[in-house]
Amino acid sequence: MDQQPLFVKMAVDGWNQQIKATNNMLGKITDEQLRNEISPGKNRGIYLLGHLVAIHDLMLPLLRFEPALYPELVPIFIEAPDKTIADLPSVGQLREQWTTVNDKLSAHINSLTPADWFTRHASVSEEDFAKEPHRNRLNVLMGRTSHLANHRGQLVLLVPKS
Amino acid sequence: MDQQPLFVKMAVDGWNQQIKATNNMLGKITDEQLRNEISPGKNRGIYLLGHLVAIHDLMLPLLRFEPALYPELVPIFIEAPDKTIADLPSVGQLREQWTTVNDKLSAHINSLTPADWFTRHASVSEEDFAKEPHRNRLNVLMGRTSHLANHRGQLVLLVPKS
Numbered sequence: 001m002d003q004q005p006l007f008v009k010m011a012v013d014g015w016n017q018q019i020k021a022t023n024n025m026l027g028k029i030t031d032e033q034l035r036n037e038i039s040p041g042k043n044r045g046i047y048l049l050g051h052l053v054a055i056h057d058l059m060l061p062l063l064r065f066e067p068a069l070y071p072e073l074v075p076i077f078i079e080a081p082d083k084t085i086a087d088l089p090s091v092g093q094l095r096e097q098w099t100t101v102n103d104k105l106s107a108h109i110n111s112l113t114p115a116d117w118f119t120r121h122a123s124v125s126e127e128d129f130a131k132e133p134h135r136n137r138l139n140v141l142m143g144r145t146s147h148l149a150n151h152r153g154q155l156v157l158l159v160p161k162s
Numbered sequence: 163m164d165q166q167p168l169f170v171k172m173a174v175d176g177w178n179q180q181i182k183a184t185n186n187m188l189g190k191i192t193d194e195q196l197r198n199e200i201s202p203g204k205n206r207g208i209y210l211l212g213h214l215v216a217i218h219d220l221m222l223p224l225l226r227f228e229p230a231l232y233p234e235l236v237p238i239f240i241e242a243p244d245k246t247i248a249d250l251p252s253v254g255q256l257r258e259q260w261t262t263v264n265d266k267l268s269a270h271i272n273s274l275t276p277a278d279w280f281t282r283h284a285s286v287s288e289e290d291f292a293k294e295p296h297r298n299r300l301n302v303l304m305g306r307t308s309h310l311a312n313h314r315g316q317l318v319l320l321v322p323k324s
Binding site: 013147153 | 166169171175179201203204280295296298301305307308309311314315319
């Protein structure tokens with residue numbers, strides 16, 4: 001039995017579950033609540049949302065799909081810590097970008113063949129990849145699934161008690 | 163090329179990275195700090211640590227390795243929400259159990275053959291597994307990797323600023 005498609009399904013299912021749970025959660029947090037800190041002195045929800053948009057956007061070139069859509073978010077939400085930059089994009093804009101970038105990713109993810117997933121990601125050279133074949137595109141997806149789970153566990157603290 | 167060992171390496175590496183990051187983080191939080199809430203009104207660190215021990219302990223039977231070591235933790239840290247049970251195990255005991263259960267898991271994980279990872283986990287019947295082969299032991303490990311990442315993102319809020 002060819003287990004390559006099976007393994008791709010497992011990894012893609014894991015990704016889709018995290019995206020779905022995150023979207024469900026974001027639907028329960030108002031824009032106003034997203035401007036709050038997740039805990040006193042810690043990151044604000046808006047920063048974490050922007051961070052996730054920026055990281056997912058960079059998956060487009062990292063997975064060799066297409067250029068990033070929003071490279072202007074990198075200095076704000078990846079390179080700078082929260083509360084060091086006064087002018088942030090609005091929560092509404094970040095929500096739209098979050099949906100757009102994940103839809104783009106999803107279209108590429110669904111069109112990639114199982115064999116394509118086991119080719120190199122953009123940050124590893126052909127030479128290094130020959131020696132370290134685990135540094136493939138599917139491994140990026142798995143790593144970003146954990147990254148999303150990590151920050152989802154933080155954003156959920158902003159969901160109001162029902 | 164047989165990619166089965168490669169998938170297993172990718173998934174096991176992801177698990178090991180989360181365990182390592184969590185242990186590193188727990189080393190920076192005192193027992194006293196673990197008794198604090200991660201955010202006002204939210205779960206305490208001790209509850210999240212106990213929850214992780216209990217869930218990892220249940221992986222022992224779920225992965226068909228061996229019986230759970232600490233089934234007494236289930237009603238306290240899985241079935242009951244935080245702050246509903248007055249008498250909890252000590253933080254010191256939970257830290258020891260955390261190390262013990264992960265060491266046990268690690269020994270089993272390292273001895274399982276790649277083919278064994280793609281056999282069913284304990285909560286799916288032979289009949290259902292024949293139709294849904296993604297419900298295998300490796301998928302459990304991948305799901306628990308995201309589960310750990312999720313709660314690690316919460317526990318990290320207790321790490322004091324250096």
